[in-house]
Amino acid sequence: MARILITSAIPYINGIKHLGNLVGSQLPADLYARYMRGRGHEVMFICATDEHGTPAELAAAKAGKPVEVYCAEMHEIQKEIAAGFRLSFDHFGRSSSARNHRLTQHFAGQLAENGFIEEVSERQVFSVADNRFLPDRYIEGTCPNCGYDKARGDQCENCTKQLDPTDLINPRSAISGSTDLEVRETKHLYLRQRALKDEIEAWIDSKTDWPVLTTSIAKKWLHDGEGLQDRGITRDLHWGVPVKKGDQPWPGMEGKVFYVWFDAPIEYIAGTAEWADANGKTEADWERWWRTDKGAGDVRYVQFMGKDNVPFHTLSFPATIMGSREPWKLVDYIKSFNYLNYDGGQFSTSQGRGVFMDQALSILPADYWRWWLLSHAPENSDSEFTWENFQASVNKDLADVLGNLVSRVTKFCRSKFGETVPAGGAFGEREHQLIAELQERLAAYESCMEAMEIRKAATELRALWVAGNEYLQSAAPWTVVKTDPERAQAMIRLSLNLIRLYAVISRPFIPDAAASTMASLGCDDWSWPTDVAAALERLPAGHAFTTPDVLFRKITDEERAEWQTRFAGVRT
Numbered sequence: 404m405a406r407i408l409i410t411s412a413i414p415y416i417n418g419i420k421h422l423g424n425l426v427g428s429q430l431p432a433d434l435y436a437r438y439m440r441g442r443g444h445e446v447m448f449i450c451a452t453d454e455h456g457t458p459a460e461l462a463a464a465k466a467g468k469p470v471e472v473y474c475a476e477m478h479e480i481q482k483e484i485a486a487g488f489r490l491s492f493d494h495f496g497r498s499s500s501a502r503n504h505r506l507t508q509h510f511a512g513q514l515a516e517n518g519f520i521e522e523v524s525e526r527q528v529f530s531v532a533d534n535r536f537l538p539d540r541y542i543e544g545t546c547p548n549c550g551y552d553k554a555r556g557d558q559c560e561n562c563t564k565q566l567d568p569t570d571l572i573n574p575r576s577a578i579s580g581s582t583d584l585e586v587r588e589t590k591h592l593y594l595r596q597r598a599l600k601d602e603i604e605a606w607i608d609s610k611t612d613w614p615v616l617t618t619s620i621a622k623k624w625l626h627d628g629e630g631l632q633d634r635g636i637t638r639d640l641h642w643g644v645p646v647k648k649g650d651q652p653w654p655g656m657e658g659k660v661f662y663v664w665f666d667a668p669i670e671y672i673a674g675t676a677e678w679a680d681a682n683g684k685t686e687a688d689w690e691r692w693w694r695t696d697k698g699a700g701d702v703r704y705v706q707f708m709g710k711d712n713v714p715f716h717t718l719s720f721p722a723t724i725m726g727s728r729e730p731w732k733l734v735d736y737i738k739s740f741n742y743l744n745y746d747g748g749q750f751s752t753s754q755g756r757g758v759f760m761d762q763a764l765s766i767l768p769a770d771y772w773r774w775w776l777l778s779h780a781p782e783n784s785d786s787e788f789t790w791e792n793f794q795a796s797v798n799k800d801l802a803d804v805l806g807n808l809v810s811r812v813t814k815f816c817r818s819k820f821g822e823t824v825p826a827g828g829a830f831g832e833r834e835h836q837l838i839a840e841l842q843e844r845l846a847a848y849e850s851c852m853e854a855m856e857i858r859k860a861a862t863e864l865r866a867l868w869v870a871g872n873e874y875l876q877s878a879a880p881w882t883v884v885k886t887d888p889e890r891a892q893a894m895i896r897l898s899l900n901l902i903r904l905y906a907v908i909s910r911p912f913i914p915d916a917a918a919s920t921m922a923s924l925g926c927d928d929w930s931w932p933t934d935v936a937a938a939l940e941r942l943p944a945g946h947a948f949t950t951p952d953v954l955f956r957k958i959t960d961e962e963r964a965e966w967q968t969r970f971a972g973v974r975t
């Protein structure tokens with residue numbers, strides 16, 4: 404039994420996530436976690452909400468709530484929606500937790516002690532009325548280039564010109580509108596990534612099995628332009644982890660917080676500690692996942708994320724871990740994703756474009772979405788969600804292939820032999836051929852799952868379903884029963900067992916359908932069908948079942964057209 408630590412990029416707190424976010428991080432991580440548990444491995448699967456930073460403060464202000472209250476509420480909302488999609492986190496933590504505060508301060512202290520922190524003085528715009536320094540994008544004014552009067556301090560979104568806050572004409576605070584702005588001196592901490600560059604590069608070069616998408620992004624940041632740069636890890640904000648050196652004050656850094664990208668990945672560790680706290684476990688129980696001096700030596704750590712998160716996970720977070728000079732676990736494999744687009748454009752949280760997780764669940768159960776998203780995951784290139792493709796894939800794969808098989812077999816059995824596994828006959832040539840084919844296809848499915856080749860795994864799973872359908876079609880027990888009922892009984896006995904086998908192997912993709920199928924079969928044995936022949940005798944003659952309801956229904960053309968219209972606009 405192996406030990407596998409899995410983390411998904413942690414979703415930002417400022418709203419409900421869209422289907423692109425889901426398929427680019429949490430959902431494939433869940434698929435992998437479920438598969439590994441199904442194979443009997445010990446899994447720790449951690450996710451959390453990413454709560455700090457100015458966008459959270461502004462979202463809270465817009466909602467008219469204190470930021471702590473807003474984050475706590477939004478965390479609960481995200482947690483509930485994640486449960487709706489059956490994301491099987493061992494813990495869904497919060498980057499604002501006390502655990503993460505302490506760990507983030509601890510890492511900063513270690514980095515300082517080891518000479519990897521530099522204190523830098525900068526000049527930055529201060530709003531007297533707001534009593535705070537303003538990040539570039541929270542300074543507004545008139546664009547010197549086009550005259551647009553809502554240009555931001557980093558860029559004019561009207562003419563796209565890159566700006567400095569001091570370029571703006573009549574600058575004002577985007578928070579209060581005040582024009583009482585001053586340029587003040589402020590001090591910040593920088594993580595000396597350049598000093599760790601060789602170490603990071605050697606480590607990345609040792610990862611020869613990583614997806615090209617992951618290593619190409621890492622290498623680009625290591626080599627392009629002036630190469631890897633030091634990175635500011637503090638901000639002049641109120642909402643965040645206060646800057647401290649371990650548990651000691653940091654002279655000159657009073658009132659400042661760590662930058663959200665410094666504390667967010669540390670939450671993977673803190674989230675595991677939160678898991679321990681929430682479940683009455685000890686320090687040793689979570690440290691055995693993270694400290695190679697405390698039992699994590701045999702852990703395999705896999706991260707899942709969209710491509711924009713790759714630089715932080717291949718460079719900055721490893722720099723934090725390496726620079727601590729403590730034996731924390733580094734990631735072993737980073738599975739990264741391209742983008743899922745929506746119906747001819749991009750998904751966008753800020754513009755409210757696309758289908759959001761809560762909306763998706765309001766029209767169809769989780770399994771329908773899970774199947775489509777995973778079987779179309781943007782692995783080697785961007786992919787696109789269209790309602791036509793969604794309808795076609797659900798109707799064909801789930802309703803016509805899998806659902807239909809389950810329904811035909813159970814209904815036929817009920818009408819001819821009653822709701823128990825029939826006893827007659829023996830398997831013949833046709834059944835042995837099927838078993839051999841399934842054994843081979845199962846091996847292909849397993850190797851795709853192990854390699855996290857998600858689309859290919861979905862293709863293999865579908866092929867396993869199709870093999871069963873083709874068997875049933877050619878064996879035709881409904882004809883055979885008229886002349887040789889014993890033979891028909893053997894076919895149906897095998898088919899009922901095949902349904903159980905499908906429930907087990909399909910569970911990582913469609914957990915609800917798998918569970919309801921298993922319940923109908925009156926069985927609770929989820930053991931992996933390593934030996935297909937043996938697995939197909941698991942439900943013995945005489946075993947009672949109940950005929951299940953429709954497993955997957957078809958999406959009608961009218962529904963598709965209605966959803967297409969309903970979700971074409973902008974979410975407000």
Ligand SMILES: Nc1ncnc2c1ncn2[C@@H]1O[C@H](COP(=O)(O)OP(=O)(O)OP(=O)(O)O)[C@@H](O)[C@H]1O
Pocket residue numbers: 412413414415416420421422423424425426427428707708709710711712740741742743744750751752753781
């Ligand atoms: N369209 C997309 N397709 C696939 N993955 C995506 C997409 N957009 C974001 N992601 C990934 O989703 C995860 C969670 O993202 P996060 O909550 O930080 O939102 P984000 O990256 O700001 O995206 P957005 O602004 O669209 O919400 C990240 O790993 C990110 O890379």
Ligand SMILES: [Zn+2]
Pocket residue numbers: 546547548549550551554559560561562563564
């Ligand atoms: Zn402009």
